[in-house]
Amino acid sequence: MVKMFTHPITVFVLGTALWLVSVAAAAENSSAETPATKQPNIVFIFADDMSYNTIASLGNSEIETPNLDRLARRGTTFTHAYNMGSWSGAVCVASRTMLNSGRYIWNANAIYKTSEHERNAGRWWSELLKSAGYRTYMTGKWHCTASAEKAFDVARDIRPGMPKDSAAGYSRPAADGTDPWSPSDPKRGGYWQGGTHWSEVVANHAEDFLRDAAAQADPFFMYLAFNAPHDPRQSPQSYVDRYPSESIAVPANFLPLYPYADAIGCGKRLRDERLAPFPRSKHAVQVHRGEYYALITHMDEQIGRILKAVEASGKADNTWIFFTADHGLAVGQHGLFGKQNMYDHSLRVPFIAVGPGVKANAKIEQPIYLQDVMPTTLELAATEKPEYVEFHSLLPMLNGADSENAAIYGCYLDLQRSIRTEKYKLIVYPKAKVVRLYDVQADPDEKHDLAGDASMQATVDRLFAQLQGLQKSMNDELVLER
Structure with a gap:
């Protein structure tokens, strides 16, 4: 059982005289007040395209992530955090709209398709915390149609969905080994547009804000959104040199081509999939x-x-401090390179929570959605969760409660649906008229499709019906048929 703090609600009175009285009372009692009794500061660090299995201390022996390793040791990792999917090829837009609106995917899509300022004015995550007395700050990738400048008190260097790419970054390396691309050449632009690598800009701005916040009394909310590790995957040469291609393991679920790629919207027409040549080679x-x-x-x-x-x-x-990502990425797994699929490498993300009273070096394996961070912070701020926020605070789970999610729902356009339970994942391709079943406990790499096994038909039927039930709860209008 993790011991958590209860934060008193601060009531803001608009009347000047009453406000002065409250300030005087606060000053009189300040000597007895400890940091733990105040609304906590919140730092939200957000990566882009970062799969759950890309942190050293969480199981990847190839990668170097010393700071995220330390963060994981300081707090609790939710090992099964998911994004629901997307209504478009730009999965990050759907993920971030869900995150900042608090709504499940198809309800978030309804907002996205209409005027967000009319439908959601004053209801964004940052605005709710601002109303609770927080000074709100963001820098980096936004990729929502709402205005970041209006949603936050301070917004610096708001970035688009991805750094500018170039033709040289696609369909590479060639079969003969030639490669026109250099991931470390600033002349390629991309992450170096403006002269300083965008990841470094995020850190620069965060340091600036924190130096200023040190002298401020109000609690703060920082939304620090890296574009990394989204393509074009550019970094200084000293980092590239740490990962010579011949030392990188080929994923256990490598395929030259995914058998249903075209039918599920992941074929050669999808931008992400064109980054490497077809068929995929192990070297690429x-x-x-x-x-x-x-x-x-x-x-x-x-x-x-x-x-x-x-x-x-x-x-x-x-x-x-919360660290997560908007979704994962295949990068060669299952013959895919993008995130527009229902496999764990693309739906599942790292999620680390660190804070007063949070158990150190702990893991919670029950499933969550990454967007659950939004109502978690509302509870920390001691502000009521609005009725339209559908995701759930994680504080009860940090205190030992069970997950609110018995099964995880996944979707992509009208081409893919999935349901993941503790033991199984069922993937449905409606237009291809294909179902795939994986025992994710015995087969975490999702290599062995069991859907054709006669002994598994009852499991397929049960999960299919359960998926249809999830669709209804999500306002998913796609009709699934066997």
Whole structure:
């Protein structure tokens, strides 16, 4: 059982006289007040395209992530955190709209398709915390249609969905080994547009804000959104050199081609999938995975700078830190390179929580959605969760309660649906008229499709019906038929 804090609700009175009285009372009692009794500061660190299995201390022996390793040792890792999927090829848009609106995917899509300022004005995550007395700050990738400048008190260097790419970064390396791309050449632009690598800019701005916050009394909410490790996967040469392609393992679930790629929207027309040649070669996968790891390691160093700045602010004892990503990425697994699929490498992300009273070096294996972080922070801020917020606070789970999610729902356009329980995952391809079944406990790499096994038909039928039930609860209008 993890012992948590209860934070008193602060009532903000608009009347000037009453406000002055409350300030005087606070000053009189300040000597008796400890940081743990105040609303906590919240630092949210967000990666892009980062799969759950890309942190050294969480099981990846190839990658170097010393700062994320330390963060995991300081707090509790939710090992099975998921994104629901997407209504478009830009999975990050769906993930971030769910995150900032608090709504499940198809309800978030309804907001996205209409005027967000009319439908969700004042209801974004940052605005709810602002109403609770927080000074709100963001830098980096936003990729929501709402205005970051309006949603946050301070917003710096708001980035688009990805750094500018170039033709040289696609369909590489060639079969003969030639490769026109350099992941470390600033002349390629991309992450170096503006002169400083974008991951370093995020850390620079975070340090600036934390130096200022050290002298401020109000609690703060920081939304620090890296574009890394999204392609084009560029990092300084010293990081690239740590991951020579020949030293990178080929994933156990490597395939030259995914058999249903075209039918599920993951064929040659999808931008993400064109990064490497068809059919996939083991060498190409090694090259891309090495560059993926290099960019993550470079981002990890910037995260280390942010964590040091939190300590230097003098506010670390009353600060919660959350680290996660908007979704995962295949990078050569199952013959796929993108995130537009229902496999764990693309739906599942790292999720670490650190804060006062949180158990150190602990893991919770029950499933969550990454967007559960939003109502978690509302509870920390001692502000009521609005009725339209559908995700769940994680504080009960940190206290030993069970997950609110008996099964995890997944979707992509009208081409893919999935349900994942503790033991099984069922994937449905409606237009291809294909179902796939995996025993994710015995087969975590999802290599062996059991859907054709006569002895598994009752399991397929049960999961299919359960998936249909989840669809209804999600307002998913796609009709699934066997």
